[in-house]
Structures are given as C-alpha cells and as structure tokens.
Amino acid sequence: MATSSTTTFDLTVEEIIEEAYERCGLSVRSGFDLKMARRSMNLLFAEWGNRGLNLWTIELRTQTLTSGTLSYDLGTDVVDIMSAVLTTASDTTNDSQLDRISRAEYLHIAKKTTSATPTQYYLERSITPKLYLYPEPNAADTFKYYALTRIQDAGAYTNNAEVPFRFLPCLVAGLAYYIAMKKAPERIQLLKQVYEDEWQRAAAEDSTRTSVKLVPKIGVM
Numbered sequence: 001m002a003t004s005s006t007t008t009f010d011l012t013v014e015e016i017i018e019e020a021y022e023r024c025g026l027s028v029r030s031g032f033d034l035k036m037a038r039r040s041m042n043l044l045f046a047e048w049g050n051r052g053l054n055l056w057t058i059e060l061r062t063q064t065l066t067s068g069t070l071s072y073d074l075g076t077d078v079v080d081i082m083s084a085v086l087t088t089a090s091d092t093t094n095d096s097q098l099d100r101i102s103r104a105e106y107l108h109i110a111k112k113t114t115s116a117t118p119t120q121y122y123l124e125r126s127i128t129p130k131l132y133l134y135p136e137p138n139a140a141d142t143f144k145y146y147a148l149t150r151i152q153d154a155g156a157y158t159n160n161a162e163v164p165f166r167f168l169p170c171l172v173a174g175l176a177y178y179i180a181m182k183k184a185p186e187r188i189q190l191l192k193q194v195y196e197d198e199w200q201r202a203a204a205e206d207s208t209r210t211s212v213k214l215v216p217k218i219g220v221m
Helices: 014-023 031-051 101-108 167-181 185-207
Strands: 056-062 071-073 078-088 089-096 121-124 128-135 142-149
Touching: 014 031, 014 167, 031 167, 078 121, 101 121, 167 185
Parallel strands: none
Antiparallel strands: 056 142, 071 128, 078 089, 078 142, 121 128
C-alpha cells in the first residue's frame, strides 16, 4: 500500500475559514467574509478557555521574587495556575510545594506583610492576573508554576492555528457553527451537533494519562 511518508498535514487560518464556509454551503466572496470569520475563530478560542483544560497551552514558567514584595503581575496571557513550587535562594537544588488558598483565606490573614519563606499563594484572576504570596518573601527566591495560558490569536491568514492536529476537526466544526449563526441559520442545529461531537472526542483524547493506585481501606467493623 502506497504511503506519503509524511505526517505534516496542517491548515492555515485561511484554509480553516474556507472549509468552515463550505460546510455552511457557502464560499468566501470578500475580504469582509474573511475578517468576520477570523473574528469568530478568536471568539471560539475564548470559548474553549471556558470548556476545560487545553493541555497544549500549559507552560512551565518562573517568577523571581523580591524581598519585601508580596504581589506580582503574571501577564494577560495567564488564565490560571495549575500547580506551583518554590526554589529558595539558599537551596537551589530542592523545590518545596506551595499551597493555594482562596480569596477569602488570603483576605482573612491578619498580617500579610509577615516576612519569611512563602508557603502559600493566592491567584487573583483579574484581566491581568496577580499573584499574592504569604508570608511575604524575604529573599530572591524563585516561584515556579505551570501556567494555563490563552490560545494565541489567529493573526495573519497565512498562519497555522495554535492547536494540535487532533483538534483541527473540532476547530473547523466550531467555526462552521459560528458562521452558520450569521449566514446559514438553516444549518445551525446540524453544525452545532457536529461541533459538540467533535469537541467531546478531542477533549476526551486531550487528557493526562497517569497510573492509578487504589489502596483498600481497612477498618474495624
């Protein structure tokens, strides 16, 4: 059986838009059609941020701490922190786990400026997420964290979308559904169902695979 010997298939933003239009029984006829579809694609990426973890957007990042500074802006591309550790300036070979606390728990700390090695953190999920540490850092330690970040904007039509190949069917299906809401209302229900099916398959595959260890609980009856 003949094979291509390649595994590089991808779609540009323009090709994704063309495929989505075709599923609506339409064709791209103007620059406005392209612009509208690209805007819908960016909105679709924003919706994916509400649907769950996008594993390919998780990045290991670091924040150098400053003695006497308890809060740090993390950047507008950060959606959430998945886990975090602290590497102290006095021992750079070992990491210590940090506990995440809620807004209320941080608010109820009486003296937030207590100076010591941080053991807890609170993430204020504002437009520019802000990290708060407790106790207040007393050295140039390093805060290491896995950040869940935003999917990059579609950008130029010649770009490839920042999604793994296994999410391309879902991306095309979702964009077709978004376009149908404006240009092909008779196909909305069909395209919505296709999109939801594609999302379920892609999301089920995009998961962390780890070993599960079950320990029986032994107690006195």
